Amino acid sequence: MSTDSVKRAEVTPDEPMPFAELGMKQDEYDRVREILGRRPTGSELAIYSVMWSEHCSYKSSKVHLKQFATKAPHSDALLVGMGENAGVVDIGDGWAATFKIESHNHPSYVEPHQGAATGVGGIVRDIMSMGARPIAVMDSLRFGGADQADTRRVLPGVVEGISHYGNCLGLPNIGGEVVFDPCYIGNPLVNALCVGLLRKDQIKLATAPGPGNKVVLFGASTGPDGIGGASVLASATFEDESAAKRPAVQVGDPFMEKLLIECCLELYAADVVVGIQDLGAAGVSCATTELAAKGTGGMDVDLNLVPLRDPSLRPEEILMSESQERMMAVVRPSDIPAFMAICEKWDVPATVIGEVTDTGRLVMTWNGEVIVDIPPGTAADDGPVYERPYHEPSGQAALNADTPDRLERPSDLRATLLRLLGSPNLASKEWVTGQYDRYVRSNTVLAQPADAGMLRVAEDIEGAEPTTRGIALSTDGNGRYAKLDPYAGAQLALAEAYRNVAVTGARPLAVTNCLNFGSPEDPEVMWQFAEAVRGLADACRILGVPVTGGNVSFYNQTGSTAINPTPVVGVLGVINDVARRVPTGFTGEGLRVALLGETRAEFGGSEWAHVEHGHLGGLPPEADLEAEQGLGRVLVTAAARGLLEGSHDLSDGGLAIALAESCMARGVGARVTLTGDPFTELFSESAARALVAVRPEAFDDLAKLCAEHDVPCYGLGVTGGTSLVVEGVLEVPVEELRETHAATLPALFG
Amino acid sequence: MSAARVGVVTFPGTLDDQDAAKAVRLVGGEPVPLWHADRDLKGVDAVFLPGGFSYGDYLRCGAISRFAPLMEEIVSAARAGLPVLGTCNGFQILCEAHLLPGALTRNASLHYVCRDQRVRIETADTAWTNAYAAGQEITLPVKHGEGRYVADPETLAELEATGRVVVRYVGGNPNGSLNDIAGVRNEAGNVVGLMPHPEHAVEELVGAPGTDGLGFFTSILKKLVDA
Numbered sequence: 001m002s003t004d005s006v007k008r009a010e011v012t013p014d015e016p017m018p019f020a021e022l023g024m025k026q027d028e029y030d031r032v033r034e035i036l037g038r039r040p041t042g043s044e045l046a047i048y049s050v051m052w053s054e055h056c057s058y059k060s061s062k063v064h065l066k067q068f069a070t071k072a073p074h075s076d077a078l079l080v081g082m083g084e085n086a087g088v089v090d091i092g093d094g095w096a097a098t099f100k101i102e103s104h105n106h107p108s109y110v111e112p113h114q115g116a117a118t119g120v121g122g123i124v125r126d127i128m129s130m131g132a133r134p135i136a137v138m139d140s141l142r143f144g145g146a147d148q149a150d151t152r153r154v155l156p157g158v159v160e161g162i163s164h165y166g167n168c169l170g171l172p173n174i175g176g177e178v179v180f181d182p183c184y185i186g187n188p189l190v191n192a193l194c195v196g197l198l199r200k201d202q203i204k205l206a207t208a209p210g211p212g213n214k215v216v217l218f219g220a221s222t223g224p225d226g227i228g229g230a231s232v233l234a235s236a237t238f239e240d241e242s243a244a245k246r247p248a249v250q251v252g253d254p255f256m257e258k259l260l261i262e263c264c265l266e267l268y269a270a271d272v273v274v275g276i277q278d279l280g281a282a283g284v285s286c287a288t289t290e291l292a293a294k295g296t297g298g299m300d301v302d303l304n305l306v307p308l309r310d311p312s313l314r315p316e317e318i319l320m321s322e323s324q325e326r327m328m329a330v331v332r333p334s335d336i337p338a339f340m341a342i343c344e345k346w347d348v349p350a351t352v353i354g355e356v357t358d359t360g361r362l363v364m365t366w367n368g369e370v371i372v373d374i375p376p377g378t379a380a381d382d383g384p385v386y387e388r389p390y391h392e393p394s395g396q397a398a399l400n401a402d403t404p405d406r407l408e409r410p411s412d413l414r415a416t417l418l419r420l421l422g423s424p425n426l427a428s429k430e431w432v433t434g435q436y437d438r439y440v441r442s443n444t445v446l447a448q449p450a451d452a453g454m455l456r457v458a459e460d461i462e463g464a465e466p467t468t469r470g471i472a473l474s475t476d477g478n479g480r481y482a483k484l485d486p487y488a489g490a491q492l493a494l495a496e497a498y499r500n501v502a503v504t505g506a507r508p509l510a511v512t513n514c515l516n517f518g519s520p521e522d523p524e525v526m527w528q529f530a531e532a533v534r535g536l537a538d539a540c541r542i543l544g545v546p547v548t549g550g551n552v553s554f555y556n557q558t559g560s561t562a563i564n565p566t567p568v569v570g571v572l573g574v575i576n577d578v579a580r581r582v583p584t585g586f587t588g589e590g591l592r593v594a595l596l597g598e599t600r601a602e603f604g605g606s607e608w609a610h611v612e613h614g615h616l617g618g619l620p621p622e623a624d625l626e627a628e629q630g631l632g633r634v635l636v637t638a639a640a641r642g643l644l645e646g647s648h649d650l651s652d653g654g655l656a657i658a659l660a661e662s663c664m665a666r667g668v669g670a671r672v673t674l675t676g677d678p679f680t681e682l683f684s685e686s687a688a689r690a691l692v693a694v695r696p697e698a699f700d701d702l703a704k705l706c707a708e709h710d711v712p713c714y715g716l717g718v719t720g721g722t723s724l725v726v727e728g729v730l731e732v733p734v735e736e737l738r739e740t741h742a743a744t745l746p747a748l749f750g
Numbered sequence: 751m752s753a754a755r756v757g758v759v760t761f762p763g764t765l766d767d768q769d770a771a772k773a774v775r776l777v778g779g780e781p782v783p784l785w786h787a788d789r790d791l792k793g794v795d796a797v798f799l800p801g802g803f804s805y806g807d808y809l810r811c812g813a814i815s816r817f818a819p820l821m822e823e824i825v826s827a828a829r830a831g832l833p834v835l836g837t838c839n840g841f842q843i844l845c846e847a848h849l850l851p852g853a854l855t856r857n858a859s860l861h862y863v864c865r866d867q868r869v870r871i872e873t874a875d876t877a878w879t880n881a882y883a884a885g886q887e888i889t890l891p892v893k894h895g896e897g898r899y900v901a902d903p904e905t906l907a908e909l910e911a912t913g914r915v916v917v918r919y920v921g922g923n924p925n926g927s928l929n930d931i932a933g934v935r936n937e938a939g940n941v942v943g944l945m946p947h948p949e950h951a952v953e954e955l956v957g958a959p960g961t962d963g964l965g966f967f968t969s970i971l972k973k974l975v976d977a
Binding site for chain 1: 762763765766768769772773802803805806807808861862863864865891893895947949950953955956957958
């Protein structure tokens with residue numbers, strides 16, 4: 001087969017190129033021709049088509065995402081913001097944390113096990129490429145209805161993929177979400193988060209400076225995995241005609257990834273890395289163009305030097321391959337022997353494939369012929385930008401007008417509580433989280449089912465002083481709220497994650513997000529997206545927590561039916577003395593139970609309306625961010641003063657579920673008295689509320705602290721006994737709560 | 751006297767080595783990193799084979815590790831009386847290396863399981879359990895996909911008759927192990943393997959609730975001091 005070289009392209013200007021098959025529009029192709037002053041070669045077209053895909057270029061979302069920067073609150077903690085592989089925040093005592101959440105939705109539908117596994121692998125490499133040791137993962141998962149047939153195919157595969165990959169890597173899985181809704185039946189959401197730890201002065205960036213420096217590809221060899229996966233899978237919906245493209249899912253090797261982690265950390269410690277980039281979507285195309293664009297500006301690469309698992313691969317395929325467990329580093333020539341020795345120690349293959357130049361061009365050769373000669377920034381940074389049209393969905397007003405007021409209120413609140421507690425969304429997720437290692441590395445302070453995962457900051461890094469600090473993480477989202485009001489829904493997702501971090505005693509510091517939506521070409525979906533981004537950016541400003549990075553996943557739709565808009569928000573917080581962490585739930589007998597925050601009759605999008613009436617309408621609870629911030633300050637201050645013995649946030653299912661979960665945590669009952677309408681008090685989902693348990697003598701201090709921050713504080717009762725008792729309303733033995741809570745998922749999934 | 755030196759082995763794919771080293775340090779021992787490719791036990795007084803997925807465990811768990819250069823040293827030293835503890839993948843490796851009888855197969859549930867498990871220490875008569883009382887019940891985490899202990903009926907009968915079952919699951923068997931066996935020892939009692947993870951139950955703040963796993967580490971230190 002002859003090679004489509006630059007020389008050949010120059011003399012065959014009119015040769016038709018398959019840009020449409022690669023997902024490129026005519027005007028985008030015309031721009032490539034304009035940039036190059038000729039037609040692109042096949043290899044150049046491969047690079048531009050993947051780099052300019054929705055997945056890599058954010059062409060539909062960019063104009064909106066800018067608000068995360070323009071509205072960003074001032075933060076002393078932010079060390080690296082959006083635009084790098086992951087954001088980095090200062091957590092004190094010379095330590096920094098880096099974290100990011102990313103979607104692997106489409107691959108996880110096609111091949112649940114490998115799709116989810118490589119989702120974990122990809123985000124872990126993002127964290128590694130910042131110079132950090134990955135220290136934990138979390139997963140935010142959404143599936144179709146729990147009783148739908150395809151959910152029984154997708155869920156066990158996804159859980160097994162995460163379990164196998166994450167467990168083999170030796171990263172504790174410390175939390176996340178599992179949500180069921182029929183809207184996700186053809187489009188499950190698999191959002192994987194990873195957090196890493198590094199010394200503040202050891203941040204690595206994706207850059208290739210210094211002409212003469214070597215470009216090293218290391219890790220797994222390159223095979224025909226996921227060729228076109230990024231552009232084909234992530235940018236196209238599952239119409240029947242795309243079935244032929246389905247085997248494009250990558251296959252993961254967690255053992256190689258574990259070796260890569262240890263190898264990279266040793267390379268960093270030896271200071272033999274100038275710049276580094278992981279190979280994810282768009283593989284070598286992405287790594288070379290981005291490294292070159294952020295460095296001195298030029299790079300020469302000999303593609304024949306790329307180690308191949310399949311020797312028949314063409315250069316276009318090598319460029320687009322998404323083989324997993326690969327990294328690219330820029331290394332000073334004098335450091336190459338040391339670099340190679342470390343790779344050899346860890347049995348990690350490493351190959352010099354090129355060199356940094358100052359030509360401003362990315363030049364690649366194949367069999368001695370130049371097949372790529374482009375300005376790298378045009379592929380990496382100057383992709384198309386679309387201002388997609390958007391408007392409010394035609395049914396939105398009717399949806400909001402159909403409030404839950406018309407729904408019949410229950411008379412038997414005990415039965416209602418048990419039905420909700422056993423419903424798939426509120427039932428115990430032990431069936432899932434019991435398949436994840438939450439203990440490895442011995443720094444896990446809190447993990448599922450705690451409100452947030454928490455880790456002790458303790459890594460053996462030379463020169464690092466011991467610290468008492470810990471970090472907390474939570475991811476939250478609510479597609480039903482966002483469907484009713486995407487602006488408020490995104491804010492509520494942030495508010496819940498913020499609250500979940502604060503109830504453990506940690507101070508919320510920074511945000512990552514994964515924005516899961518339908519097709520951006522649908523103006524109604526685009527409206528949902530625009531509203532959600534606007535809401536999230538506004539809320540971040542008010543709460544003082546900047547967005548450090550994240551990911552957009554579009555085209556989560558089957559035919560013309562999109563998923564509920566689902567912004568998933570991750571919040572990272574820091575606790576100065578990790579020994580002061582507040583466990584979730586009632587930790588002992590004889591504690592005073594208090595409800596912090598105001599309860600209003602808010603049932604739009606609630607679990608009660610969903611489970612008992614299959615209803616979705618009206619408006620979600622009010623997102624009162626000032627109240628949220630006040631509550632957060634009370635919780636963090638109270639924890640630091642040692643006032644709280646236990647706590648729990650109020651969210652899905654309201655106070656009733658929070659009380660039940662608090663009792664189940666350690667098998668300690670409680671006796672509480674409600675003053676208002678019991679149904680509203682128990683099942684409303686008003687935000688900015690938390691349940692706390694304090695020693696009786698600490699109650700006055702807590703009440704005083706609440707008053708200082710204008711946070712309502714209601715004494716509800718005391719802990720103790722073997723039942724949850726709501727005076728005059730219901731009484732359920734804790735054992736019965738547990739049985740109801742535990743039975744659902746095993747019954748569904750075996 | 752100087753602290754007891756406990757070697758902690760790292761194969762490619764070992765995961766709980768840092769955890770084991772921390773636990774050794776916590777009880778006043780000195781953890782000594784041992785590398786799979788070396789033929790050097792560095793004069794350690796005891797060896798801890800931690801959990802993980804050595805060499806990826808793409809073949810049978812532990813099947814490749816037993817051929818590591820370091821393992822040859824460990825096998826001959828163990829036969830000569832060196833105390834060796836293997837947890838999880840370490841237990842699998844000790845079985846593959848024939849230092850312990852039986853084998854660990856896929857969990858009966860076919861799922862990986864991570865949970866806090868009630869177990870009973872059946873014998874205090876080993877280098878690694880002398881700090882416990884026989885019959886004492888404790889909580890240790892288990893986390894594995896292939897922890898179902900199997901052996902032929904004669905071997906099982908012999909293990910039971912000679913007091914070589916060291917740890918037994920109580921209150922529910924997490925993986926379908928025969929006779930609820932969680933851990934066994936060799937005839938001499940210097941080599942012990944178990945699926946649960948004592949190194950994840952040594953601090954109140956982190957890991958499994960409680961500190962029930964500390965006994966494994968205090969046992970070996972006591973044994974080495976007494977020796």
